[in-house]
Amino acid sequence: xxxxAGPGLGGGDVAALVAGLCAxxxxxxxxxxxxxxxxxxxxxxxxxxxxxxxxxxxxxxDPARKVAGxxxxxxxxxxxxxxxxxxxxxxxxxxxxxxxxxxxxxxxPRAVGFRDYTHLPWYAVPxxxxxxxxxxxxxxxxxxxxxxLTFTRPVLRRGVFAGVVGFDLLVRTFxxxxxxxxxxxxxxxxVINTSGxxxxxxxxxxxxxxxxxxxxxxxxxxxxQSPDGPWDFWACxxxxxxxxxxx
Amino acid sequence: xxxxxxxxxxxxxxxxPLEAQGRADAVARRLGEAITLGLLPDGSPxxxxxxxxxxxxxxxxxxxxxxxxxxxxNLIRTRRGRGGGSFVVTPADGGQQALVAxxxxxxxxxxxxxxxxxxxxAAMCAELAALRADDDDVARLRDLAASGRDVRSGAAxxxxxxxxxxxLAAAAQSARLTREEMALQSEVGMLLxxxxxxxxxxxxxxxxxxxxxxxxxxxxxxxxxLSAESxxxxxxxxxxxxxxxxxxxxMS
Numbered sequence: 001x002x003x004x005a006g007p008g009l010g011g012g013d014v015a016a017l018v019a020g021l022c023a024x025x026x027x028x029x030x031x032x033x034x035x036x037x038x039x040x041x042x043x044x045x046x047x048x049x050x051x052x053x054x055x056x057x058x059x060x061x062d063p064a065r066k067v068a069g070x071x072x073x074x075x076x077x078x079x080x081x082x083x084x085x086x087x088x089x090x091x092x093x094x095x096x097x098x099x100x101x102x103x104x105x106x107x108x109p110r111a112v113g114f115r116d117y118t119h120l121p122w123y124a125v126p127x128x129x130x131x132x133x134x135x136x137x138x139x140x141x142x143x144x145x146x147x148x149l150t151f152t153r154p155v156l157r158r159g160v161f162a163g164v165v166g167f168d169l170l171v172r173t174f175x176x177x178x179x180x181x182x183x184x185x186x187x188x189x190x191v192i193n194t195s196g197x198x199x200x201x202x203x204x205x206x207x208x209x210x211x212x213x214x215x216x217x218x219x220x221x222x223x224x225q226s227p228d229g230p231w232d233f234w235a236c237x238x239x240x241x242x243x244x245x246x247x
Numbered sequence: 248x249x250x251x252x253x254x255x256x257x258x259x260x261x262x263x264p265l266e267a268q269g270r271a272d273a274v275a276r277r278l279g280e281a282i283t284l285g286l287l288p289d290g291s292p293x294x295x296x297x298x299x300x301x302x303x304x305x306x307x308x309x310x311x312x313x314x315x316x317x318x319x320x321n322l323i324r325t326r327r328g329r330g331g332g333s334f335v336v337t338p339a340d341g342g343q344q345a346l347v348a349x350x351x352x353x354x355x356x357x358x359x360x361x362x363x364x365x366x367x368x369a370a371m372c373a374e375l376a377a378l379r380a381d382d383d384d385v386a387r388l389r390d391l392a393a394s395g396r397d398v399r400s401g402a403a404x405x406x407x408x409x410x411x412x413x414x415l416a417a418a419a420q421s422a423r424l425t426r427e428e429m430a431l432q433s434e435v436g437m438l439l440x441x442x443x444x445x446x447x448x449x450x451x452x453x454x455x456x457x458x459x460x461x462x463x464x465x466x467x468x469x470x471x472x473l474s475a476e477s478x479x480x481x482x483x484x485x486x487x488x489x490x491x492x493x494x495x496x497x498m499s
Contacts (some may be wrong), residue, residue, distance in 0.1 A: 104301075104302045114406065115410060119387065119390060120387075121383060137420075138417065138420075139416070139417040139419075139420060139421065139422050139425050141413055141416070141417050141425045141426075141429065145422055145425070145426060146422050147420070147422060195381035195382065195383065196381070197381060208420075209379060209420030209421075210379065210420075211378075211379055211381060
């Protein structure tokens with residue numbers, strides 16, 4: 001029995017599988033966001049009020065999840081004792097067992113290694129939309145150092161945006177899960193994001209991180225199929241990810 | 248030794264020592280440069296020895312050795328007892344002495360080699376970014392280029408320069424090139440940035456960055472590569488000019 005065995009799949013089936021995989025991660029994130037919101041509910045919260053290390057360790061060592069990073073990133077000036085603050089743990093999900101390590105990120109705005117994270121999409125998009133987001137695939141040089149998908153959603157303090165909680169999933173891990181289903185699709189199949197960047201693909205022309213050029217990506221995302229074109233498109237419900245298959 | 252290994256060529260390169268310096272030297276250099284560049288502000292406390300050991304992934308005794316070296320160079324002072332620890336001492340000459348010392352240890356060939364290496368990485372990043380950057384990447388690069396233009400103070404300007412090139416490597420979608428860019432920045436950052444400042448050059452890197460982003464935005468890989476190459480060449484020519492002054496004794 002190989003991973004590729006089973007009945008044939010269509011692009012819609014693959015889109016549903018991607019949505020299911022992401023829904024599982026977002027359900028965990030909802031729990032984490034609630035926990036952080038409770039910890040921030042005190043009068044002028046400080047760094048010491050955050051207590052999510054145990055929870056993040058559990059998630060990072062869960063062999064069913066295989067997440068590569070987990071934590072919280074605070075909005076500026078929410079905490080009384082640090083203008084910028086993040087608590088993030090990383091682990092190699094393929095190690096047995098994965099060993100979580102605290103990310104040593106520079107949070108002093110005066111230092112050279114400091115990067116104002118409020119401009120980065122995994123923070124900026126949930127801030128702008130108030131909703132969950134999947135960033136990537138991108139090279140995450142602040143954290144995993146590898147091609148990564150980052151899942152983030154807002155944390156609220158008394159109803160106001162106070163930062164994001166998030167997970168990193170290595171694209172490699174995502175590919176592991178999607179290779180089987182992709183092989184069961186007749187013809188070529190690729191998972192892409194809203195920019196037309198390839199997450200994973202069974203078409204040898206494209207690999208992770210490539211931009212699909214010359215195809216009507218914007219039109220697909222705007223809801224239009226191209227009836228005469230060589231590709232069909234399915235948006236994954238509620239996600240900035242979609243699936244294309246060759247006709 | 249150097250001559251005989253050069254004669255052996257590629258074979259010798261395979262078996263060359265991996266780490267020329269000890270780990271304590273590496274830690275001392277990293278901290279020393281951060282202090283010299285003004286990235287760690289004068290009088291600010293360093294993290295504790297065990298905290299530093301954690302961050303660098305070395306033993307506490309290695310950190311202690313590195314701090315000893317920094318103390319001898321007057322880059323930190325250490326107070327004992329309550330409220331004690333090690334504190335940053337910014338050199339009064341803006342790092343000139345440290346820069347001169349570093350250049351004095353380097354041959355011109357070594358300098359050229361370093362420039363070749365950095366050019367290879369930066370130019371390839373630029374070329375791939377032109378092929379692979381999406382609109383969001385371009386917007387982010389533009390923001391970083393613009394923020395570099397606004398800052399005049401040393402540390403903030405170097406931060407902008409470093410961040411721009413890091414983001415460029417990430418826009419190339421290459422994890423390996425990104426790691427290489429990071430390693431090179433920690434190795435040559437001080438050399439490039441301080442030399443550029445000493446040269447009193449008014450053409451800021453930000454202008455070059457903006458040119459580069461323009462090429463990337465229209466997907467012109469050749470022009471992006473050329474633009475990155477001349478940007479790095481400009482930075483290194485400032486280093487070479489300074490190197491010449493140091494080696495001919497016109498600067499000490």
